[in-house]
Structures are given as C-alpha cells and as structure tokens.
Amino acid sequence: MPNIGIDRRSVLAGSGALALAPSIARAQAASGVHSFKLGTADVTVISDGTMAMPLAWVLPDRTHDAVAGVFKEAGKTLGAFELQVNVALVRIGGELILIDAGAGSDFAPQRGKLADNLAKAGVQPDAITKVVFTHAHPDHLWGVIDPLDGGTIFSKARHVMTAIERDYWLKPGVESSVPEAVRGAAVGTQRRLKELGARIETVKAGDEIVPGLSLIDTAGHSPGHVSVLVNAGGSRLLIGGDALIEPVISFARPDWRWGPDWDQDMAVAARKRTLDMLVADKIALLGYHLPWPGLGRVERAAAGATGYRFIAG
C-alpha cells in the first residue's frame, strides 16, 4: 500500500471536511507513541492528534459555573475541553490489532496523525492483522481510508465492527436521524463504510475477537458501541472507546447528559456499568479521549464527593 507521507498529508489538510466543532490547534503529546507491557501482550498507544469541544456542545444542560464546580471538587480548573485521540495497538497471540483508526487527514488538520505516528513506532500498515472499531464516528473510522487511493490503509487486516453499528450508519437517509450539526459526518461515515464494503466483518458485543481480546457492550454513545477488554494472562485493560470521554465529568457525573451521545439513557447506563466494572474488578482503563496516553484507573470518589474519579498513570 502507498505510504501516506507528510507531504501528501499537508496537501490534503486544506481539503476540509465538516468538523463536529470548531477546533483549536495545540501542541500534542511530545512523542505520539507510548508502549507498555500488559501481561503476555504488548500495547502501544498511538496519538492521532487532539480535538477541542465547546462546552455548549458536550454539556448542553449545564452552565459554565456548574461544570467549573465539579472541576473544583476534583481539584482541577476548568479550561478548554481539549481531548486527546489515543489509538491502541495490541500485540497478542501472534496478532497485531489496532483498536479504532483515528480521524484521517481530511477530517480536521490537527488530527489524522495516526499513519505518521505508526511509522514512528516502526509499524508498517501491512503488519496489522485486525482493525477493531469501537464505533463508526469520524474520529474512530475515517482514518482507515487511504485519502488518495481509496480503500483501507491496512490492506492485510480483517476489519471488525458490530453489525448494529455498521447497519445503523448504512441505513438510507441516516443523516436525517442525527442532529443537524453532525449530518455531514453521518454522510461521510456512510460513504467510508460503503467504501470498505465486504472488508468489514460484523460481530456483536460479547464476542471474542481472538483469545484474550473480547467486546463489551457499551452502546449508547452510538447504537452499536463496544469497548474492548484485553485479558493477557490475567493482566486486564479496558480499551473504552467513547464510553468514558472526559477525565472529570464522565467520572464524577456519569449521569449528566453528554451532547454527542446517540441515546442519552443508554449512554448513562453504559458509563455507570463500565465504571462499576472497572472498580469492582480492578481493571485498568485506556480512554480514547483521556489525557495522553489515556491510561489510568478508576476509584470511587472520596467521601463527600459524588461519582468516581479517574487517576491517570
């Protein structure tokens, strides 16, 4: 497959598809590559860049003061909501599995860095044996497509997505069932899924993709959203996709409505279920949008505070 180099990328950066929200270009995490051992598996977090989200879009029911109050309770100061885009690469049982594929270079200029950072990590796209999608939102799916030649960048990989997720976005007229602000994104997602066509193998929550890597139902943020549980010889990590997005609010107030969620009640239930599981079973978390490199654990909030808290590291 053609290599997607910096020159081609910068040419494409101006082509500008619809972004979900105004974006602020910021310096991303210095290296963009973070590797660690998880029992018998090797995990590498690859940065696809960053994304900014206005408060009014993600927390439409809450005032700035109310959000700032929760940040204060957590010992933090509310600034701009700048989120990372942390793509996970798991080497397990002879397979090299990418979890989500970033936004691609035609979504927003400060994203779409996955291909360059994979090269920095010494990983050829052809070496990847599976791409597992937590869901089909642009920042998770669009990066799979070669922007110049079409088709997938990962030519030797099986592409795996829940049937519920794929079928939802392939529905004729799906754009009329989503908020106006994301209609362009829905059309773009459908186009890319059609482009992948039969390359996508459909699965369902609960399925084991390979021994030690299985899908957990976290539907709500999107219709067929799943998280990926890695159990590598007893060491466990949940690659949470967008089940838990923001490092303060998603944990301290899991029941607050999050604007971009597809089904609010399902998303709240999924957050609570996931938080309960992470605490009860002492499972580490890798969050797609949590502070670089997205790793940490969850604890119940201290006495006097509500909900949970995310402890990075």
Ligand SMILES: [Zn+2]
């Ligand atoms: Zn996302």
